[in-house]
Amino acid sequence: MGKHVVCKVSELPPGERKIVTLERRSIGIFNIENSYYALKNVCPHYKAPLCKGVVTGMTLPSKPKEFNWGREGEILRCPWHGWEFDIKTGKSIFDPHKCFVKSYEVTVEEESESVETFEVTVELGAVVVHI
Amino acid sequence: MTQNQAVKLENKNRKRTGIIDCDVHVSPFDNDEIKKYMKQPFRDAFRFWGRGIFDNPFTEVRPDAKPPTGGPIGSDPEFLREQLIDSYGTEHAILHPWIYADYYADPDLKAAICSAYNDWLNDTWLSKYNHDGVFKASIVISHQDPSLAVKEIERWAGHPHFVQVLADAGARAPFGQRHYWPIYEACQRHGLPFAYHPGSDGLGSNTPFTPGFPTHFIEWGTTLVCGFISHLVSLLTEGVFERYPGLKVVSLEGGSAWLPAILWRLDSHYKSFRFEVPWVKKLPSLYIRDHVRFGSQPLEKPDDDKHLLYFLEMMDAENIMMFTSDYPHYDTDHPREMFPRNIPEQMKNKILYENAREFYRF
DSSP: OOEEEEEEGGGSOTTOEEEEEETTEEEEEEEETTEEEEEESOOTTTOOOGGGSEEEEEEOSOSTTOOOEEEEEEEEEOTTTOOEEETTTOBBSSOTTTSBOOEEEEEEEOOSOOSSOOOOOGGGOEEEEEO | OOHHHHHHHHHHHSOOOSOEEEEEEEOOSSTHHHHTTOOTTHHHHOOOOTTGGGSOSSOSBOGGGSOTTSSOTTOOHHHHIIIIIIHHTOSEEEEEEOOOGGGSSOHHHHHHHHHHHHHHHHHIIIIITOTTSOEEEEEEOOSSSHHHHHHHHHHHTTOSSEEEEEEESOOSSOTTSGGGHHHHHHHHHHTOOEEEEOSSTTSTTSOOSSSSOOSSHHHHHHHTHHHHHHHHHHHHHTTHHHHSTTOOEEEOSSOSTTHHHHHHHHHHHHHHHGGGOTTOOSOGGGGHHHHEEEEOOSOOOOSSHHHHHHHHHHTTHHHHEEOOOOTTBTTOOOTTTSSOTTOOHHHHHIIIIIHHHHHHTO
16 A cells, blocks of 8 residues: 555656556556546456556437537546446446446655756656555 | 367367357458458459448457557457467367358358358468367358358368358348258258357348337347347247257357247247147247257346346256357457356356357367
8 A cells, every 4th residue: 555656747648548557456547638547457347457448538418319529538448348437536437336446546746856956847747646 | 090080189188178268259460361262253342341330339349459460359369369268268269250241232242252261261260370279160151042151061061170150140031941941951961050140130131130220339239139039939930950950059149138038938929829830849948958059248247146147047058058258359258257256166167168068079
């Protein structure tokens, strides 16, 4: 249980993801518009590698025959059966209360040890996952 | 020692793993691999159209099953072995290319497509990719012109690794009708089961299985079981298993939870309308265990595992269901994840292994 520095901020730009193993758990870290989210890389359905799925948007709930596309970049679809999950919460779209994947807190912290005396910017921050 | 005797010996000495996968899909690396087996004018006429309006709108494939070498899913034997055969511990996998030949209207073109895929399977997955005999496959046929289908069956019958005949469940008439009987005669003669699997169901030159066309893929995928129900009821009532007592049939990817209710309904009708079909000598449901097997995937799962166990018991799954993963398609089932935790061991082992081993005599 603890804090794990997974990468530099510059290594995980918006729209990208990174899959790492922390404390023997495979975890996917996502950058959505410079906010970071971490989900367990295991689909609650058949234990598929959920975080390898496509990151996309979704058709928002609508009246019959209306289509409203939204939440682009916030939805993760399992690579096996295509189940949709909210990356920000880990909850499934079809049944958020009963079907969800574990999510972890992510923070950005300034790197404490810097070898040279560069000016510290967000670029040099570290993405930290809290398990 | 003949090749068949060698394969029998190889099977006898094989390590028993407890899993036989009766539906795995493979693909050529590129279309030219298939085209090279086709003569003109069919070589140019075959455009790999797929299933037209009901191609999967999300993804046909499991994205994590794309080989690192860059080809389409199911095209790289080493990767397939690593991801499926070795990781699941599969003793045999029965391979099916997905070709949708019956989408087309021309029976000669359909037959040419099927022949080319069989040649390709024979030269690749069943030989140079198959040093240990793990891979088996089905002889793919088109059923529109049964005489051409029989010719194709005759080309491969006796092959040590072609273990059954495979047809598209998409059709112009239900499978019990006499139009198809020459195919069953050939299957019986050669001891090859007749399997059917979704393909161009209700599409292309096939008749719809619903009243008109559904609007969405979700409807098509849910209701295609209507075609499977029609085929099974037709096979049972037309007396196919009386005429061909050695015939075995395999229903793949067409669901199974409907089976108990449909058989109750059919048996109930039989009690009133037996006079219409006097060649059916017993309650139709009683033909199932001797003649029909069901692929497990996609297992229709209620929320409560207890209810799934009821269904498995009601459909006699212990004796008629065989494990299918449908790898590498999006709706794959996993042998260690699909069943309820409290499924009886014997039922699980028979579904994952023993039923197929006995059925295909592996």
